[in-house]
Amino acid sequence: MNSIKIHGNQPLKGVVQVHGSKNAAIPLVCASLLAKGKVLFRNVPRISDIDDLVAILRKLDCNVRFKGHLLMIDNTNLKYKPLLFEECSKIRGSYYLIGVFLTLFSKCEILLPGGCKIGKRPIDLHLDAFEQLGFESKTEGNKLFLVKKKEVTDVVVRLKNKSVGASLNALFSCLATDQVILENTLFEPEGKDVIVFLKQIGYCIDVEEDRIYYKKKSLDFRFVKHAIIFDRMETMTYVIMGLLCGNLTIQNAPIADLQYPLELLLQSGYQISFTGTVIKAKKSKGKGICLKTAPYPGFPTDLQALFGVLNAVGEGESVMEECIFENRMHIYSDLLKAGASIRVEGNKVYLKGVNQLAAISCQACDLRHAAALILMGLCSTGTTVIEQYDLIERGYEDFIRKTIAMGAEIEVLLNQVPNNVNG
Numbered sequence: 008m009n010s011i012k013i014h015g016n017q018p019l020k021g022v023v024q025v026h027g028s029k030n031a032a033i034p035l036v037c038a039s040l041l042a043k044g045k046v047l048f049r050n051v052p053r054i055s056d057i058d059d060l061v062a063i064l065r066k067l068d069c070n071v072r073f074k075g076h077l078l079m080i081d082n083t084n085l086k087y088k089p090l091l092f093e094e095c096s097k098i099r100g101s102y103y104l105i106g107v108f109l110t111l112f113s114k115c116e117i118l119l120p121g122g123c124k125i126g127k128r129p130i131d132l133h134l135d136a137f138e139q140l141g142f143e144s145k146t147e148g149n150k151l152f153l154v155k156k157k158e159v160t161d162v163v164v165r166l167k168n169k170s171v172g173a174s175l176n177a178l179f180s181c182l183a184t185d186q187v188i189l190e191n192t193l194f195e196p197e198g199k200d201v202i203v204f205l206k207q208i209g210y211c212i213d214v215e216e217d218r219i220y221y222k223k224k225s226l227d228f229r230f231v232k233h234a235i236i237f238d239r240m241e242t243m244t245y246v247i248m249g250l251l252c253g254n255l256t257i258q259n260a261p262i263a264d265l266q267y268p269l270e271l272l273l274q275s276g277y278q279i280s281f282t283g284t285v286i287k288a289k290k291s292k293g294k295g296i297c298l299k300t301a302p303y304p305g306f307p308t309d310l311q312a313l314f315g316v317l318n319a320v321g322e323g324e325s326v327m328e329e330c331i332f333e334n335r336m337h338i339y340s341d342l343l344k345a346g347a348s349i350r351v352e353g354n355k356v357y358l359k360g361v362n363q364l365a366a367i368s369c370q371a372c373d374l375r376h377a378a379a380l381i382l383m384g385l386c387s388t389g390t391t392v393i394e395q396y397d398l399i400e401r402g403y404e405d406f407i408r409k410t411i412a413m414g415a416e417i418e419v420l421l422n423q424v425p426n427n428v429n430g
C-alpha cells in the first residue's frame with residue numbers, strides 16, 4: 008500500500024493549471040468508437056482511469072496514440088470482443104462501452120464495472136433503458152451479457168430516475184435505432200460535452216430540457232478534433248486548497264460551470280476573486296456553509312467532502328447533506344479524529360468550526376476522500392500519514408507534484424515489494 012506523509016501548515020503559493028475533465032474524458036474516449044474516421048482529443052487528463060480505458064481500446068485493436076494531453080484514436084480495425092479485460096472491472100466508466108457496443112454490435116459481454124466505493128451504485132437504470140430499446144440482459148457472477156431481443160424503430164425511452172451515467176449510456180445504445188426520444192435524462196456539463204462531440208462526428212441529436220431527440224442518418228467519413236472541457240472538481244479542489252493554506256491562482260477554471268459553489272464561498276466571506284478563466288483563492292476564514300448535494304446546477308456530490316474540510320476549520324456552524332450517494336461520508340470520522348467538532352446522523356453532518364486540526368494517520372477509501380484527506384493534512388499541525396493516497400491518481404493529474412511545487416512538504420512512501428514475492 009502506498010502512503011504519504013504530509014508535514015502540515017506550510018504556506019502554499021503559486022499558479023496551478025487545471026486539466027481536462029475526468030468525467031467528460033471517460034465517456035468521450037468510449038464514444039470515439041462510434042466515429043467513422045479518426046478522432047483527436049485535446050486536453051485529455053493524464054490520470055489512471057484514462058490509462059485503463061486506453062488499454063481497453065488497444066486490446067480491441069484500435070490504434071491509439073497518447074502524447075502529452077493529445078489522444079488520437081483510430082477505430083478502423085475495431086472488432087467485437089468480449090470485454091473481459093481486468094481494466095473493465097477497475098474503473099466505473101467502462102460501463103459506457105456497453106451502450107457503444109450495443110449500437111455497434113447489438114451485443115455486449117463485459118465484466119461488471121468497478122470504481123469508487125461510494126455506495127451500492129447499481130446499474131438498473133442503464134439496464135432498464137437498454138431493455139426499452141430492445142436489448143435483453145443477464146448477469147452471471149461478475150459478468151454481464153446483453154443481446155438484441157427485438158427490433159425497435161421508433162421508440163420513447165423514459166429513464167426511471169435521474170442518472171448521469173444511465174442518460175449517456177441510453178444515448179450511446181440508441182444510435183442504431185431509427186428514431187428515439189429519451190425522457191427524464193440528466194446531462195451535467197460533462198455529458199453536454201459528450202453530446203457536442205457526438206454531433207461533431209455526425210449524429211443527429213437535439214436536446215430540449217431533459218429530453219433528447221435522436222434521428223438516424225448515415226455517417227460520412229470525417230476527421231474530428233475535440234477539446235475536452237476543463238475539470239470543475241479539480242478546479243474547486245485547488246480553490247479550497249488556497250482558502251485553507253495560502254495564496255493560489257488557478258488557471259483554466261470553468262467558472263460558468265461552478266456558479267453555485269463559488270457563490271456559496273463568496274457569500275460566506277471567503278477571499279476568492281475570479282475573472283475570465285482565472286480564480287484567485289487566498290487563505291481566509293468564512294462562515295459555515297450549509298448545503299445539500301444535488302444534480303447540476305445544484306451542489307456537486309464530488310465536492311461535498313472537500314467543503315466538509317473547509318467547514319471543519321471555518322467560523323461557526325453548518326449542516327451538510329449528501330443526497331446522491333449513500334456512502335460518501337468517510338472524511339467526517341477522520342476530521343473527528345483530527346479534533347473537528349462533528350456529528351454525523353445518517354446522510355447529514357453537523358459541523359462547528361475549530362481553530363486548528365491535529366495530524367492523524369488515516370486511509371483513503373475513494374478518489375474524493377483521498378483529495379479531502381490531503382487537504383486536511385495540508386492544514387493540520389504535525390505529520391499526517393495517508394495510506395492508499397494514490398487513489399487520487401484516478402482523477403487528478405500530478406496532484407502531489409503540483410502541491411509540492413506550491414510549497415507543501417510531502418513525502419511519498421512507496422510500498423516496497425520484496426524481490427522474491429512471485430517465487
Ligand code: EPU
Binds near residue numbers: 033132332374402
Ligand atoms: N443509480 C441507480 N441506478 C443506476 C444508476 C445510478 O440507482 O442504474 C443511483 C446511484 O447509485 C446514485 C444516483 O443514482 O445514488 C446517481 O448516480 P449517477 O448515475 O447520476 O452517477 P454516476 O454516473 O454513477 C457520475 C460520475 C460521478 C459523479 C456522479 C454525479 C462518472 C464516471 N462518475 O457517476 O463521479 O459523482 O456522476 O455527478 O462520470 C467522481 O468523479 O468522484 C465520481 C464519483
